[in-house]
Amino acid sequence: MATRRLRALKRWMKSKGFEWSDALEFVDTPEEGIAVRALRQLKEGDVVSKIPKAGCLTIKTSGACEIIEGAGLDGLLGLAFAIMYERSLGGDSPWDAYLQFSPYQEHVPIVWSLSEVNDLLYGTELHQTVLEDKALIYEDWKENILPILDLESPKLEPKFFDIEQYFAVKSLISSRSFQIDDYHGFGMVPLADLFNHKTGAEDVHFTAMSSNYESDTDVDGSNNDEGIVDEEVLTQNSSLDSTALDNAHVGNGIVSDSECSSDTENDTSMLEMIMIKDVSAGAEVFNTYGLLGNAALLYRYGFTEQDNSYDIVNIDLQLVLQWCSCVFSDRHGRARVSLWKRLGYSACDGSENTEYFEISFDGEPQIELLILLYIMLLPDSAYHKIDLSASVAGNTHESSETTLLNDHIFLEKASNMSKKTLLTKEICDALLSLADMRESLYGLKSIEDDIEALARCSLAGEKKLYHSLVLRISERKILQKLRNYASQQITNHSSARKKLKRTTKGKG
Numbered sequence: 001m002a003t004r005r006l007r008a009l010k011r012w013m014k015s016k017g018f019e020w021s022d023a024l025e026f027v028d029t030p031e032e033g034i035a036v037r038a039l040r041q042l043k044e045g046d047v048v049s050k051i052p053k054a055g056c057l058t059i060k061t062s063g064a065c066e067i068i069e070g071a072g073l074d075g076l077l078g079l080a081f082a083i084m085y086e087r088s089l090g091g092d093s094p095w096d097a098y099l100q101f102s103p104y105q106e107h108v109p110i111v112w113s114l115s116e117v118n119d120l121l122y123g124t125e126l127h128q129t130v131l132e133d134k135a136l137i138y139e140d141w142k143e144n145i146l147p148i149l150d151l152e153s154p155k156l157e158p159k160f161f162d163i164e165q166y167f168a169v170k171s172l173i174s175s176r177s178f179q180i181d182d183y184h185g186f187g188m189v190p191l192a193d194l195f196n197h198k199t200g201a202e203d204v205h206f207t208a209m210s211s212n213y214e215s216d217t218d219v220d221g222s223n224n225d226e227g228i229v230d231e232e233v234l235t236q237n238s239s240l241d242s243t244a245l246d247n248a249h250v251g252n253g254i255v256s257d258s259e260c261s262s263d264t265e266n267d268t269s270m271l272e273m274i275m276i277k278d279v280s281a282g283a284e285v286f287n288t289y290g291l292l293g294n295a296a297l298l299y300r301y302g303f304t305e306q307d308n309s310y311d312i313v314n315i316d317l318q319l320v321l322q323w324c325s326c327v328f329s330d331r332h333g334r335a336r337v338s339l340w341k342r343l344g345y346s347a348c349d350g351s352e353n354t355e356y357f358e359i360s361f362d363g364e365p366q367i368e369l370l371i372l373l374y375i376m377l378l379p380d381s382a383y384h385k386i387d388l389s390a391s392v393a394g395n396t397h398e399s400s401e402t403t404l405l406n407d408h409i410f411l412e413k414a415s416n417m418s419k420k421t422l423l424t425k426e427i428c429d430a431l432l433s434l435a436d437m438r439e440s441l442y443g444l445k446s447i448e449d450d451i452e453a454l455a456r457c458s459l460a461g462e463k464k465l466y467h468s469l470v471l472r473i474s475e476r477k478i479l480q481k482l483r484n485y486a487s488q489q490i491t492n493h494s495s496a497r498k499k500l501k502r503t504t505k506g507k508g
């Protein structure tokens with residue numbers, strides 16, 4: 001369905017030199033926004049659109065380039081200023097039609113009210129992150145945007161650069177910006193940002209030729225000929241910026257394509273979208289924003305997917321220490337963590353100096369958590385022996401990898417064998433307790449309550465509630481799987497013991 005706003009966007013794109021295949025249909029619905037469909041069969045290798053870099057809104061192309069660079073802003077902060085500036089120009093901005101077409105903001109959690117964040121994300125992986133990032137984004141604005149307003153006061157109208165506008169623009173950058181190339185950095189890429197996401201099953205890739213001022217390798221710096229953009233690479237590219245949101249839209253790195261066979265060959269000023277698989281007539285054409293779990297999808301794009309196999313749930317080191325001090329003492333916990341760290345182990349680093357362990361979609365705990373629990377449960381005599389060896393090894397700078405834990409364990413990190421060895425009944429009991437403690441963070445409502453609430457919820461009318469329920473439920477299902485995983489090991493242990501008893505009785 002071509003709405004008036006869509007027709008205006010198409011006219012604007014044509015006037016700026018954008019090209020797209022007549023086999024692509026842009027469908028605009030009030031409930032779901034824009035989706036791209038194939039009007040006829042599309043074949044792998046088809047170039048379905050060409051986008052002039054000059055038509056992208058970046059720091060370099062914006063009329064605010066001088067102000068931004070003069071103020072020493074770059075990266076996503078600079079892009080945020082560029083978008084606010086172009087919005088402030090209204091009809092005088094070269095991107096007016098594009099900006100009019102784009103939403104004012106994407107409903108990602110950083111633009112939710114504090115009470116929505118507290119009510120809907122309570123207990124989830126996002127709750128603390130969003131609260132912290134809301135504060136960080138405010139600080140960024142105060143430190144970097146406000147001073148420019150003072151400096152350039154007659155030229156800039158403050159209402160277009162206020163904190164509300166800044167949050168709105170940050171949400172657009174999070175959900176719609178692309179890493180274009182070394183020269184342009186991140187930018188808004190009209191047309192490319194009309195495609196919706198499908199996890200691990202995209203149909204199109206974005207490609208670009210390297211230009212003179214760009215590196216010889218891939219434009220995103222990843223040197224990735226496959227066109228798959230690594231989250232880490234783009235995270236490094238946005239290292240200037242401090243919030244999790246700033247590592248956003250990682251799937252949208254544009255990949256340089258040295259084997260590009262179309263007219264755009266050697267044309268460094270154009271980006272291309274190429275089909276990477278066949279799509280039948282009538283089907284939606286998807287991009288991918290990366291291999292992301294629901295917390296990341298909701299955080300950056302404002303939606304979730306049911307049964308997303310990239311989902312995880314985390315157990316904070318602090319929670320493990322809490323469990324340990326209930327069973328032993330605070331001192332015991334601290335000493336055992338210290339030994340675990342001296343043995344070369346660590347958890348994942350979270351925001352605000354938090355450390356955490358991942359539980360995978362299948363409910364399998366990270367091996368580092370099992371090793372920590374093992375060390376916490378060691379009898380004092382064994383602990384002291386290993387502690388002593390660790391100190392000796394530390395003093396002689398010997399590798400502690402394989403020598404230190406007792407005879408039963410070979411510390412080959414993450415190998416299945418060592419995981420099995422570590423799953424003693426005591427460790428499995430500890431995992432069950434940790435699952436219960438993590439579960440209690442969701443408050444009084446049970447997972448069944450959440451499932452019922454989701455069944456009653458309308459995706460069209462209650463998007464925030466719907467997606468936060470999907471997130472809560474997917475996290476809680478992983479905790480259920482963790483419990484099943486631990487209980488299963490306990491059952492295996494007891495049947496193995498019974499079997500052994502029977503065999504020894506029979507022999508007697």
Ligand SMILES: C[S@@+](CC[C@H](N)C(=O)[O-])C[C@H]1O[C@@H](n2cnc3c(N)ncnc32)[C@H](O)[C@@H]1O
Binds near residue numbers: 033034192
């Ligand atoms: C780059 S835009 C894609 C085009 C967008 N549908 C529009 O109306 O302009 C990204 C936004 O589209 C929506 N989106 C993309 N993929 C989605 C999906 N699989 N399910 C639900 N919403 C999706 C989200 O709101 C996301 O922030």
